[in-house]
Amino acid sequence: MLKVYNTLTRKQEEFKTREKGKVYIYACGVTPYDFPHIGHGRSAVIYDVMHRYLEYKGYEVIHISNFTDIDDKIINRSNELHINYKELADKYISIYLDNLDMLNVKQLYRYPRATEHIPQIIEMVRVLKEKGYAYEISDGIYYEVSKFKEYGKLSHRDITALREGARVEVNPEKRDPLDFALWKKAKEGEPSWDSPWGKGRPGWHIECSAMSLHYLGSSFDIHGGGDDLIFPHHENEIAQSEAYTGKVPFVRYWLHNGMVIVNREKMSKSLNNFFTMNELFKRYDGEIVRLYLVSISYHKPLSFDLESLEQSSKNYEYFNQSYIRFKQLSGQENGLSSIELAKKWRERFEDAMDNDFNTALVVALLFDIFKFVNVKGSQLSGESLTEVDKLLQDIFLVLGIKKLGTIEEKINVSFKEELMVLVEGLKEEKELAEAISSISLKEEVSDIIKKLIDIRWELKSEKRFKSADLIRNRLKDIGVVLEDTNTRTTYKLIYTRGVENEK
RNA sequence: GGCGCCGUCGCCAAGUGGUAAGGCAAGGGUCUGCAAAACCCUCAUCGUCGGUUCGACUCCGAUCGGUGCCUCCA
Incomplete structure (x- = not known):
């Protein structure tokens, strides 16, 4: 209810509509x-x-x-x-x-x-x-x-x-x-x-x-x-x-x-303490800003600062990466069932929202769900995965974070230019010149990144770590983060370099 | 002056009578060439003082601090 x-x-009331439905x-x-x-x-x-x-x-x-x-x-x-x-x-x-x-x-x-x-x-x-x-x-x-x-x-x-x-x-x-x-x-x-x-x-x-x-x-x-x-x-x-x-x-x-507060004061034009949305979107994807906004009860003042937004950015990454991994899981035959658990989570979700739209609790629930699937996901049955996925998608839909789970290819013109500069730079390195020369700048951005990853994988297997690290570091500088596992390297595009790196 | 709201771990933040969610940061681990990621562990008695109650962060009173509206404002 x-x-x-x-x-x-000045009370919490049961919500009954004027017209049914x-x-x-x-x-x-x-x-x-x-x-x-x-x-x-x-x-x-x-x-x-x-x-x-x-x-x-x-x-x-x-x-x-x-x-x-x-x-x-x-x-x-x-x-x-x-x-x-x-x-x-x-x-x-x-x-x-x-x-x-x-x-x-x-x-x-x-x-x-x-x-x-x-x-x-x-x-x-x-x-x-x-x-x-x-x-x-x-x-x-x-x-x-x-x-x-x-x-x-x-x-x-x-x-x-x-x-x-x-x-x-x-x-x-x-x-x-x-x-x-x-x-x-x-x-x-x-x-x-x-x-x-x-x-x-x-x-x-x-x-x-x-x-x-x-x-x-x-x-x-x-x-x-x-x-x-x-x-x-x-x-x-x-x-x-x-x-x-x-x-x-x-x-x-x-x-x-509630109002948005900056330095303990209401954000307003007259105090000149406001952040326009345009400004924020230059640094943070709209979904991150949105996650930030729904992480706090709606009727309370929200004390805005870039550090908190940066926090939401990290939280968003966690959700995003976790969900990407989750989507790649295949259900185990006779695997563990999480149907009951999913049911309880859904109840938590609805109870939170029924309680005057308490989205902060829903965000906390997401952490619980992802922590669980990050650990147990690979052991779950196909049916369980489907059930959990349905719940996650419902939550994403209600919170309005629709891009979760997609590798956001924020590949715009300036990014491509940055990547080209990077490739050209690597050609200057003696150790790398030959390998890098096989990369054509006409290729798709994602193909270029994949080739760099392959080159780096080779270097790693030859224990030429310095060169491998160079590639990783350069990519990181333009917002492409490489992550190694035993068998392969994955990459992700980060949405923002954040306040830290802005300096 | 009137009507409100807020004060919970270093930071952000849930919580509306039964012995404090979650996140970030921090410290310690597992893993690992390194890094990252993921996971595990550690980390508060709720501004202060009284009162009500078997029991209060949660109710009442006082007090200190912050802040909103009363003029345009999401």
């Missing part, structure tokens, strides 16, 4: 005005894992995530760059989606954009005004917080205390400092849309209410986002939406993920 922690009730999810996306950082990636990955697990459990998942593609930041930034606001948003939406692709985040049902739902937004504002929840003043239409008696229920705040802490008003016409803008009247030169109140644009918050209700209807199952959105964003969404539809609840389960 799946249980989730609901911010609204279907889950409707709205996850707050980004305001596309700059490069997305790892914090944005974390959110996306977290809701993606939930999505995948719910599918594993047999649900049909209708999952959307928005782009708030019009707001002050976008307007300001596009003015700075002298480009259209849409051009700016398009650019960063595209980068964001590319980044999510690197992280294996599944394609969603929709990616609604605020500017493409202006009619729905206007309609919502109109009704709220008609129902007496909103009023018009000189610079826009405002939501009157005091009209919504449950205001504060999500963030568990007392409305009076909130008022005391409120900042000095920009517009003194507001009836209450807590009232927030549903619609902002256009200032000179700002992008705007026609409305019953003249030209203007949506305020923040309203777009999420309008779009989630539009696509998912009221009382949909999961609304997620970073925990910095609890107040005021999600609080305001509840106020607007429940007032608008007259139906409670707007959302059945409010889920919030």
